[in-house]
Amino acid sequence: MKKSHILLIGVIAVAIFIIISTAGDASSYVTFSQAKALFESGNTKKIHVVGELPKDSAGEVIGIERGEDMVSFSFLMTDSNNETRKVYYNEPMPPDFHRSEQVVVIGGFRDDIFIADQILLKCPSKYQEETVKVTGVKTLD
Amino acid sequence: MINEFIGKAGHLFVIITFISALYAAGSYLWASIVKDEISKKQWQKNGRIAFFIHIGSVFATALTLFYIIYNHHFEYHYAYSHSSKNLPVYYMIASFWEGQEGSFLLWIFWNCVLGLILIFTSRKWESPLMTVFALVEAFLASMILGVMIFGVKIGSSPFLLLRDVFDDPIFRINPDFIPADGSGLNPLLQNYWMVIHPPTLFFGYASTLVPFAFLMAGLWQKKYKEWIRPALPWTIFSIATLGLGKLMGAYWAYETLNFGGYWNWDPVENAVYIPWIIQVASLHTMIIFKKNNTALKTSMILVIATFLFVLYATFLTRSGILGNASVHSFTDLGLNGQLLLYLLVFLAISIFLLSIRWKDIPTTEKEISTYSREFWIFMGATTLCLMGFQVLIPTSIPVFNAVLGWFGIESNMAPPADQVGFYTKFQLWGAILVAILSGTGQFFFWKKMEKSKIKEALLIPILLTLVFSSVIIMVMKIQNLTYILLLTAALYSIIANFKILLGFKAANIHLSGGSVAHIGLAMMLIGILFSSGYSKVVSLNQSGLLYSRDLSDDINRENVLLFIDETRKMNDYELLYKGQRVKIDGVGGYLKKNHFDQTKESHKVVAKEDIIKNDKVIIQKGDTVGIRAENTYYEIEYRKEGKRAFTLYPRAQVNPSMGLVVSPAIRRAVDHDLYTHVSTIPDPEVEVEWSEPETISLRGGEQFFVNDFVAVLENVQRVVEVDGISLNENDVAVEALVQIYGKNETFTARPVFIIHNNMVGNIPDIVEEAGVKIALTNINPQEGSYELNLQTTQKDYIIMKAVEKPLINILWLGTLILMLGFIMAIVRRFNEFRKLEVQ
Numbered sequence: 001m002k003k004s005h006i007l008l009i010g011v012i013a014v015a016i017f018i019i020i021s022t023a024g025d026a027s028s029y030v031t032f033s034q035a036k037a038l039f040e041s042g043n044t045k046k047i048h049v050v051g052e053l054p055k056d057s058a059g060e061v062i063g064i065e066r067g068e069d070m071v072s073f074s075f076l077m078t079d080s081n082n083e084t085r086k087v088y089y090n091e092p093m094p095p096d097f098h099r100s101e102q103v104v105v106i107g108g109f110r111d112d113i114f115i116a117d118q119i120l121l122k123c124p125s126k127y128q129e130e131t132v133k134v135t136g137v138k139t140l141d
Numbered sequence: 142m143i144n145e146f147i148g149k150a151g152h153l154f155v156i157i158t159f160i161s162a163l164y165a166a167g168s169y170l171w172a173s174i175v176k177d178e179i180s181k182k183q184w185q186k187n188g189r190i191a192f193f194i195h196i197g198s199v200f201a202t203a204l205t206l207f208y209i210i211y212n213h214h215f216e217y218h219y220a221y222s223h224s225s226k227n228l229p230v231y232y233m234i235a236s237f238w239e240g241q242e243g244s245f246l247l248w249i250f251w252n253c254v255l256g257l258i259l260i261f262t263s264r265k266w267e268s269p270l271m272t273v274f275a276l277v278e279a280f281l282a283s284m285i286l287g288v289m290i291f292g293v294k295i296g297s298s299p300f301l302l303l304r305d306v307f308d309d310p311i312f313r314i315n316p317d318f319i320p321a322d323g324s325g326l327n328p329l330l331q332n333y334w335m336v337i338h339p340p341t342l343f344f345g346y347a348s349t350l351v352p353f354a355f356l357m358a359g360l361w362q363k364k365y366k367e368w369i370r371p372a373l374p375w376t377i378f379s380i381a382t383l384g385l386g387k388l389m390g391a392y393w394a395y396e397t398l399n400f401g402g403y404w405n406w407d408p409v410e411n412a413v414y415i416p417w418i419i420q421v422a423s424l425h426t427m428i429i430f431k432k433n434n435t436a437l438k439t440s441m442i443l444v445i446a447t448f449l450f451v452l453y454a455t456f457l458t459r460s461g462i463l464g465n466a467s468v469h470s471f472t473d474l475g476l477n478g479q480l481l482l483y484l485l486v487f488l489a490i491s492i493f494l495l496s497i498r499w500k501d502i503p504t505t506e507k508e509i510s511t512y513s514r515e516f517w518i519f520m521g522a523t524t525l526c527l528m529g530f531q532v533l534i535p536t537s538i539p540v541f542n543a544v545l546g547w548f549g550i551e552s553n554m555a556p557p558a559d560q561v562g563f564y565t566k567f568q569l570w571g572a573i574l575v576a577i578l579s580g581t582g583q584f585f586f587w588k589k590m591e592k593s594k595i596k597e598a599l600l601i602p603i604l605l606t607l608v609f610s611s612v613i614i615m616v617m618k619i620q621n622l623t624y625i626l627l628l629t630a631a632l633y634s635i636i637a638n639f640k641i642l643l644g645f646k647a648a649n650i651h652l653s654g655g656s657v658a659h660i661g662l663a664m665m666l667i668g669i670l671f672s673s674g675y676s677k678v679v680s681l682n683q684s685g686l687l688y689s690r691d692l693s694d695d696i697n698r699e700n701v702l703l704f705i706d707e708t709r710k711m712n713d714y715e716l717l718y719k720g721q722r723v724k725i726d727g728v729g730g731y732l733k734k735n736h737f738d739q740t741k742e743s744h745k746v747v748a749k750e751d752i753i754k755n756d757k758v759i760i761q762k763g764d765t766v767g768i769r770a771e772n773t774y775y776e777i778e779y780r781k782e783g784k785r786a787f788t789l790y791p792r793a794q795v796n797p798s799m800g801l802v803v804s805p806a807i808r809r810a811v812d813h814d815l816y817t818h819v820s821t822i823p824d825p826e827v828e829v830e831w832s833e834p835e836t837i838s839l840r841g842g843e844q845f846f847v848n849d850f851v852a853v854l855e856n857v858q859r860v861v862e863v864d865g866i867s868l869n870e871n872d873v874a875v876e877a878l879v880q881i882y883g884k885n886e887t888f889t890a891r892p893v894f895i896i897h898n899n900m901v902g903n904i905p906d907i908v909e910e911a912g913v914k915i916a917l918t919n920i921n922p923q924e925g926s927y928e929l930n931l932q933t934t935q936k937d938y939i940i941m942k943a944v945e946k947p948l949i950n951i952l953w954l955g956t957l958i959l960m961l962g963f964i965m966a967i968v969r970r971f972n973e974f975r976k977l978e979v980q
Contacts, residue, residue: 011527015527022531025557026538028553028554045558046559047555069698071698091820094801095823
């Protein structure tokens with residue numbers, strides 16, 4: 001067997017290993033009930049849950065609780081199956097948190113609380129202006 | 142009036158850009174195919190003229206777009222969305238490429254520059270080479286074309302009017318409506334790096350086309366070996382520019398953007414990392430070919446892969462397919478189909494050319510000896526490719542989901558939850574191998590090695606490495622095995638390459654670019670190892686607090702809460718948050734924010750009192766001065782044993798459309814950086830809730846307590862002017878001077894009591910930082926006493942995080958040495974190419 005063949009086999013082996021381990025480490029988008037089931041079956045892998053913040057009739061976000069010293073907080077989130085759960089995040093609350101349209105939490109359940117390691121916020125018009133600001137109109141003659 | 146002419150002119154230039162590129166591609170194509178020498182010359186001339194017209198129209202397009210931005214034509218969407226009136230010229234230049242269209246234009250521009258150089262230097266290569274170039278230009282120009290053909294939108298023009306983009310009711314009322322100001326350049330990007338990072342990065346992107354075009358020309362014209370010599374210096378140039386662009390981005394992210402560090406394994410970062418590392422691999426196989434004629438096919442495949450991965454990166458970042466997966470991809474312009482077509486066309490061309498020529502390409506059946514330099518370099522290139530592959534797979538997860546979706550299979554795969562940990566796990570081992578190979582490979586590179594001499598030559602470097610690395614491991618108390626291996630491998634690479642460097646005679650030092658570059662790379666690895674592997678959260682407090690009452694686990698808090706004027710212990714320091722600061726245009730240093738009042742214009746403020754610095758009044762009371770509106774700096778004094786050690790000013794921008802954007806302040810020492818950033822501040826958009834008013838009556842000079850502060854009513858004086866309005870004869874106004882004494886800071890409030898047009902009123906003064914609102918509600922002349930109304934709220938606070946990053950300067954120093962090595966190598970290869978041409 002030539003050395004180049006051995007090298008080729010080695011490279012293929014490493015490539016397959018990379019693909020398999022990526023598949024193993026890849027996370028997934030799930031609902032709260034699936035995430036809860038994972039926790040109960042002893043699976044501690046971190047998963048993504050996408051949801052929204054529940055609001056009261058006046059449009060105010062409900063269920064945000066700031067932790068001691070304000071360096072952590074917890075909130076309620078409703079997933080795509082309309083299930084609402086408490087999510088805990090060990091970082092201070094971002095000031096624009098309650099304005100977010102969509103929240104992605106990455107983490108997993110511990111008992112009945114979802115512990116988020118990371119939160120991604122999708123805020124309205126964060127990168128693209130959708131409407132024109134009409135304040136300060138320049139009148140045209 | 143809406144200036145429609147300029148936009149139409151711009152659009153016309155874009156169309157000329159596109160058509161001239163197509164025509165140039167066609168002419169050059171024909172010039173390459175036709176046999177007859179005279180018509181060959183003629184068509185080549187045609188192609189040249191068309192490409193010059195192309196270059197001219199690209200310049201005209203760019204100038205038109207800049208004219209629109211520079212002259213604030215906000216009736217145009219591009220100017221409205223990316224610029225505003227108060228931007229200085231250099232940020233107007235930056236807003237030029239903030240949007241997708243402008244950045245495509247920048248890319249097209251760089252290709253023109255490269256094309257121009259190649260027309261005059263590539264001689265017999267010109268026609269086939271420029272065919273590829275002009276075709277790429279046509280594809281890029283089509284992205285900003287903005288025309289409808291058979292109901293299909295081709296490209297997104299930067300010259301669209303605002304009213305054609307936004308379906309806003311205002312345009313139905315008044316179609317000629319022009320916004321008074323633009324929505325501005327994203328404040329996050331208002332930084333000098335935004336001026337220099339994108340042009341460098343896009344120059345790097347553009348330059349990957351040169352080796353690819355030489356290869357295509359070589360395959361096409363059956364010059365299977367000749368293409369390498371001109372492509373080699375361009376490959377090094379491209380690696381250097383793309384690498385510099387990436388490193389600028391990394392430094393920018395570290396210094397300003399606060400993405401958590403200099404490299405985050407974000408999909409957009411990965412998308413650039415893959416072609417770069419493959420290109421480095423291609424450079425090495427090309428060098429192998431130059432030394433002993435092997436690895437030709439591998440070089441071809443890698444050069445093609447580099448260019449295609451650049452196109453793939455373009456697709457990933459601009460198609461919107463990454464969606465939520467990335468913090469800094471562009472917005473979706475609906476160009477997905479076009480971007481995909483661009484990628485697939487060049488994939489097809491490359492596969493076609495390579496496969497019809499495959500059998501013709503000369504190969505050697507020589508078996509590579511383990512003791513040859515080629516073997517070691519080839520192993521290095523293989524490792525680099527595998528490192529690229531490892532990043533490619535997870536970065537493409539959104540693409541896999543999309544592709545499965547087309548077949549009706551719903552896939553919910555998400556990128557790994559802990560991206561940094563996931564990638565590091567693999568890339569660390571790649572880095573160890575690369576460091577070992579780069580040390581050993583360089584040895585073989587310069588000396589023909591006999592089996593018996595190997596031990597002799599490597600003995601000293603290995604011994605030195607072991608000595609140095611054991612000392613460092615003991616001093617720095619490194620316990621992680623992979624870290625120990627990486628450190629040792631990187632040290633070995635530095636020492637081995639250094640030994641080679643010493644072996645060069647002074648006259649040949651220009652040949653040592655490779656050694657210098659490898660030393661730089663190994664230093665970067667050491668810098669990354671310590672600054673990331675041993676980065677330490679210093680604001681950590683093992684509080685023993687619980688997750689929440691419902692859970693029993695302990696948790697370490699990584700942030701600290703600082704109330705204004707209160708010291709708090711953090712690690713070896715006491716921290717004191719002293720208040721909010723601003724920077725005023727034309728005046729150095731940080732000034733107190735509460736000394737200024739906001740005017741109606743967002744970037745203008747007016748001074749509430751004389752601002753004194755070094756016993757000189759630098760701004761007079763009532764002066765209106767310019768300010769970067771979004772920036773607030775938070776003065777944090779670090780103290781040791783009660784004395785000020787240093788002061789940091791981390792920054793936050795509160796912007797209605799972006800939310801809170803924070804930038805760190807960095808305390809730089811030779812052996813580490815102390816990185817401090819604000820995590821959160823009170824939301825400025827939430828209305829302040831004041832307590833029930835408390836009324837007190839007191840005389841001048843008397844003390845009282847408010848919000849835990851001691852305060853003194855210093856005096857009450859009659860004033861003749863209130864809020865810039867002169868009072869009538871019958872009016873009376875008095876102003877109380879209240880000093881609020883904190884432990885470290887003194888705050889001033891000046892409430893006003895006023896009788897104006899026989900109406901009694903008062904103007905309360907708010908001291909935001911102290912959370913105090915004071916009104917002077919009554920004056921009792923008989924008793925000489927005054928009535929104050931006190932209201933309080935939460936004192937100002939910040940929550941901050943501090944991280945120590947050891948030895949990060951080795952990383953930055955390594956990047957400079959790496960760049961030096963690249964420059965030496967480019968000069969050397971270019972001279973070789975020139976000498977050959979002269980012969």
